[in-house]
Every structure is written in structure tokens, then in C-alpha cells.
Amino acid sequence: MNVQRILTGVIGFPIVILLLVLGNKYVLDVAMAIIACIAIHEYFKASKAEIKNLSWVGYILAIGIAFIHIVNTKIALMSLAILVPMILLLLFLHIIISDMKITLKDVAFSLLGIIYVVTFIMFIPLVYGIGDTTKLSFLKDESFVDLVVKNFQNTIVPGKYLVWYIIFTAWGSDTFAYTFGRLIGKHKFSKVSPNKTIEGCFAGVFGAVLLSIIYTIVINNKLGFGISYLTIGIAAAIFCIIGQIGDFAASTIKRHFDIKDFSNIFPGHGGMLDRIDSVMFIAPFAFCLFTFIL
Numbered sequence: 001m002n003v004q005r006i007l008t009g010v011i012g013f014p015i016v017i018l019l020l021v022l023g024n025k026y027v028l029d030v031a032m033a034i035i036a037c038i039a040i041h042e043y044f045k046a047s048k049a050e051i052k053n054l055s056w057v058g059y060i061l062a063i064g065i066a067f068i069h070i071v072n073t074k075i076a077l078m079s080l081a082i083l084v085p086m087i088l089l090l091l092f093l094h095i096i097i098s099d100m101k102i103t104l105k106d107v108a109f110s111l112l113g114i115i116y117v118v119t120f121i122m123f124i125p126l127v128y129g130i131g132d133t134t135k136l137s138f139l140k141d142e143s144f145v146d147l148v149v150k151n152f153q154n155t156i157v158p159g160k161y162l163v164w165y166i167i168f169t170a171w172g173s174d175t176f177a178y179t180f181g182r183l184i185g186k187h188k189f190s191k192v193s194p195n196k197t198i199e200g201c202f203a204g205v206f207g208a209v210l211l212s213i214i215y216t217i218v219i220n221n222k223l224g225f226g227i228s229y230l231t232i233g234i235a236a237a238i239f240c241i242i243g244q245i246g247d248f249a250a251s252t253i254k255r256h257f258d259i260k261d262f263s264n265i266f267p268g269h270g271g272m273l274d275r276i277d278s279v280m281f282i283a284p285f286a287f288c289l290f291t292f293i294l
Contacts, residue, residue, distance in 0.1 A: 029066050030066045032125050033062055035272060036122075037062045039273045051109045054102065054107070088111065117273070127159050127162055129159050131157070131159050157290075161219055170276075173208040173244065177201060186199065192252050196247075242285055250277035
């Protein structure tokens with residue numbers, strides 16, 4: 001299992017680097033749409049024994065991620081604001097059309113999966129697009145949204161560099177927590193995930209902060225950014241804790257549906273959801289923080 005985890009990481013991480021370094025926001029949008037489709041498929045496959053899933057809604061929204069930076073920004077922002085009401089509208093419409101063969105429980109679990117997977121993943125390309133001002137001229141008067149846009153326009157660090165903080169805090173935390181948890185972990189953290197230890201969780205926070213500060217030193221020196229090390233250290237610790245909660249959330253879902261992994265497409269790591277559960281949870285909070293603070 002350890003060899004499989006290492007080999008998967010050795011192969012997988014360079015692919016992520018190529019995607020984020022050589023790609024652009026449109027390439028990333030398409031990649032995230034594909035990832036979201038795989039992840040939502042895993043969720044509904046895991047839940048099919050218990051509920052009549054409404055996967056078509058999830059797939060449509062997942063595919064929509066590919067168009068985040070193609071449509072007009074005003075439309076994108078409005079769509080994001082009404083996303084949950086729109087999902088609920090479609091799900092309850094399905095109950096009506098099916099003459100209640102689809103139940104409230106089906107809707108509840110489907111809504112959970114769609115929000116958990118699609119809307120969380122959606123924030124990854126949004127973070128990548130921070131600093132893009134090419135489609136923000138539609139606003140006329142001062143409003144709350146104007147303040148957000150001004151933060152976009154005045155961003156010192158483009159989103160293509162900020163998105164790496166999500167990667168480093170999620171996967172750095174996972175690597176440190178797994179390694180040190182196995183080496184020195186003695187105190188179990190929660191029954192939700194019995195293999196995780198308190199020592200491993202603290203090691204994860206340390207690893208996330210360490211990698212984030214090292215990355216900040218590099219881009220500050222090489223690219224002339226002025227990111228505060230204290231600010232990014234605190235942010236990395238917060239992101240790491242959020243990511244660990246995301247990891248526990250995935251474990252909670254798996255325990256409920258009585259499965260070990262969501263799939264086995266990544267040997268030693270499980271499925272797509274097993275691999276990105278922390279990244280997904282961090283992304284919305286990273287988007288808010290980077291938009292309003294940096």
C-alpha cells in the first residue's frame with residue numbers, strides 16, 4: 001500500500017504541476033469539470049444502494065464548471081448566487097414529475113452530494129481566476145459586489161499563484177499527517193476515521209504551514225511579491241484545519257454508505273473524492289480570504 005501511494009503521488013503530482021503551470025484558466029476550467037464529473041459519479045455510485053439519486057442534475061452542474069471563465073462575469077456571479085435555490089428547484093421538480101416516487105430523502109442526499117462536490121470544486125477555478133479584470137467592466141455604481149471587484153482589480157498576486165496554497169495546505173497536510181501519524185501517532189482523534197491520530201493532525205498543520213511559507217519565500221523573491229509570512233502562516237494553518245475537517249467529512253460519508261474508498265482509480269489513495277476531499281473544502285474559504293485580504 002505504501003509503494004502504491006508513493007507511485008501514485010510520483011505520477012500524479014507532475015500532472016498537477018503541468019496543468020497549473022502550462023495551462024490557463026480555460027484549460028483548468030475543463031479539467032475541473034472533468035474532475036467534478038468523476039467525483040459526483042463516485043458519490044452517487046456510493047449512495048445508489050440507499051437512495052434513488054438524481055445524478056443528472058449533478059452532471060449538468062459539473063459540466064458547467066468548464067464555462068466559468070467563458071460566460072460574462074455578471075452572469076457567472078448571478079449564477080453562483082442562485083445556485084442552491086436552482087438545485088433545489090430542479091430536485092423538487094423531480095419529486096413532482098415522478099409522482100413522489102422520488103422521496104425527500106433522495107432529494108436531501110442528492111443535494112448534499114451536489115453541494116459537497118460540484119459547488120466546492122467550482123471554487124478552485126475561481127481562485128485561479130483571481131486578478132482577471134478582463135470582464136469586470138459591467139458594473140456601474142457602488143455596491144457590495146463593486147467592493148469585491150475592486151479587490152480583484154487590486155490583487156497583487158494573480159490567482160494562478162494563489163491556487164498553489166490550496167494544494168500545499170491540503171496535500172502537504174495529508175503527507176505530514178500520514179507520515180508522522182504512522183511514526184509517532186498514539187492518541188486516536190475520532191471514531192469517524194480511527195486511523196487518524198492527534199499527533200498526525202498537528203504534524204499536518206506544521207507541514208502545511210512549512211510548505212506554504214517556503215513557497216511564499218520563493219515567489220516573493222523570484223516574482224517580487226510582498227506576501228506577509230505571518231498572514232500566510234496563519235492562513236495555511238486555518239486552511240489545513242478546514243482541509244482536515246473535509247477529510248473527516250469524506251470519511252463520515254463513506255462510513256454511512258459502508259464503503260472503504262469511493263473508487264480505486266488512484267491505487268493506494270482510493271477515488272477522486274478520496275484524493276481531493278481536503279482541496280474541495282479549502283477552496284471556498286481560500287477564495288474568500290484571498291479576495292478580501294490579499
